[in-house]
Amino acid sequence: MHxxxxxxxxxxxxxxxxxxxxxxxxxxxxxxxxxxxxxxPGAMRFCFDAVTRDSIAHGARLEIIAIPGSAWCTGCAGxxxxxxxYDACPDCGxxxxxxxxxxxxxxxxxxxx
Amino acid sequence: MCTxxxxxxxxxxxxxxxxxxxxxxxxxxxxxxxxxxLAHGHAFDPTPARMIRIERDLLAHNAAHAADNRRxxxxxxxxxxxxxxxxxxxxxxxxxxTIELLRGRLEVAVIEGDQHTSNDTQRIxxxxxxxxxxxxxxxxxxxxxxxxxxxxxxAPARDTVVMIENVGNLVxxxxxxxxxxxxxxxxxxxxxxxxxxxxxxxxxxxxLLLLNKIDLLPYLEFDVxxxxxxxxxxxxxxxxxxxxxxxxxxMADWLAWIEAGxxxxxxxxxxxxxxxxxxxxxxxxxxxx
Numbered sequence: 022m023h024x025x026x027x028x029x030x031x032x033x034x035x036x037x038x039x040x041x042x043x044x045x046x047x048x049x050x051x052x053x054x055x056x057x058x059x060x061x062p063g064a065m066r067f068c069f070d071a072v073t074r075d076s077i078a079h080g081a082r083l084e085i086i087a088i089p090g091s092a093w094c095t096g097c098a099g100x101x102x103x104x105x106x107y108d109a110c111p112d113c114g115x116x117x118x119x120x121x122x123x124x125x126x127x128x129x130x131x132x133x134x
Numbered sequence: 135m136c137t138x139x140x141x142x143x144x145x146x147x148x149x150x151x152x153x154x155x156x157x158x159x160x161x162x163x164x165x166x167x168x169x170x171x172l173a174h175g176h177a178f179d180p181t182p183a184r185m186i187r188i189e190r191d192l193l194a195h196n197a198a199h200a201a202d203n204r205r206x207x208x209x210x211x212x213x214x215x216x217x218x219x220x221x222x223x224x225x226x227x228x229x230x231x232t233i234e235l236l237r238g239r240l241e242v243a244v245i246e247g248d249q250h251t252s253n254d255t256q257r258i259x260x261x262x263x264x265x266x267x268x269x270x271x272x273x274x275x276x277x278x279x280x281x282x283x284x285x286x287x288x289a290p291a292r293d294t295v296v297m298i299e300n301v302g303n304l305v306x307x308x309x310x311x312x313x314x315x316x317x318x319x320x321x322x323x324x325x326x327x328x329x330x331x332x333x334x335x336x337x338x339x340x341x342l343l344l345l346n347k348i349d350l351l352p353y354l355e356f357d358v359x360x361x362x363x364x365x366x367x368x369x370x371x372x373x374x375x376x377x378x379x380x381x382x383x384x385m386a387d388w389l390a391w392i393e394a395g396x397x398x399x400x401x402x403x404x405x406x407x408x409x410x411x412x413x414x415x416x417x418x419x420x421x422x423x
Binding site for chain 1: 187367
């Protein structure tokens with residue numbers, strides 16, 4: 022499951038910032054995960070707990086901020102909310118739409134001590 | 135830890151040699167099983183908590199390695215493709231036939247990705263082409279770091295084609311750029327027509343859909359147009375070619391597509407005339423997150 026790879030990336034980022042900023046402990050990690058991003062939040066939590074064991078982020082709280090999916094509809098000349106990549110426009114029914122939001126996978130910020 | 139670029143990439147091996155002496159992914163999975171969570175309580179701690187803003191993409195590390203690979207390919211006029219599909223789509227047979235048909239026209243070298251065995255690499259080598267096997271172990275996708283190391287061993291010649299046969303998996307490879315020019319998704323007519331909708335991330339990321347095993351269409355109730363519509367719904371710009379790797383139908387168009395891509399890569403390399411700054415992709419500056 023690739024969430025393991027992604028969780029390792031989170032730890033990698035946290036450890037690099039720790040080396041730069043010199044903190045000893047991570048209390049919480051905020052991730053921004055888009056609704057259309059190829060990651061399952063539940064799997065991410067499981068893998069985060071697994072990879073951070075015995076690390077500087079051991080026991081850290083994982084907070085996942087969900088970013089909703091959105092896409093540009095040429096018919097409506099505006100962004101509309103979407104749940105899946107291939108959704109039709111909820112207003113006019115047109116498809117395909119151009120995804121313009123909700124694919125983020127980011128470490129937003131850390132609470133450190 | 136990899137001795138070349140200081141990375142840690144647990145569990146994977148290239149040509150039987152571990153990419154990492156400490157398989158981190160196995161260790162962390164073992165910890166996750168059956169152990170009660172440790173109490174997370176802090177005694178009075180005078181260190182005040184503070185917030186650090188990061189705003190860093192989870193895939194930044196992989197993207198950096200992918201950019202190295204892409205630059206390495208560009209300098210050498212190499213046209214690189216990332217072949218993705220579910221297991222059993224006929225990728226390896228398609229590859230062996232492609233290599234045979236391009237003999238004398240274009241040289242192809244292959245990076246093979248599977249969890250275990252070197253069976254596919256041996257099939258490729260039997261055609262006379264160079265191939266290197268990456269075994270991901272517990273991993274479900276190739277990443278750019280593994281490919282960078284594999285390229286050192288493969289040492290493809292300038293002005294050739296590199297095909298990367300990804301692990302058979304329609305989910306995970308979608309997120310991982312390997313530095314390729316294009317992702318090519320192989321779907322066989324023995325699968326479902328609605329696969330592009332079910333696995334939309336991967337089909338969105340691909341430039342070309344190769345619909346394989348079309349020689350079997352008379353025996354199936356597979357609706358080709360519905361499948362192509364599904365692919366175009368998820369990715370309006372996706373190209374579609376219908377082929378039979380075994381019988382040869384449609385292969386001429388596929389070969390022409392490869393040759394066109396290779397011509398572009400070679401012309402760009404000549405026009406760019408970039409100096410070689412490293413012998414291998416991983417010779418670029420070691421990465422930090």
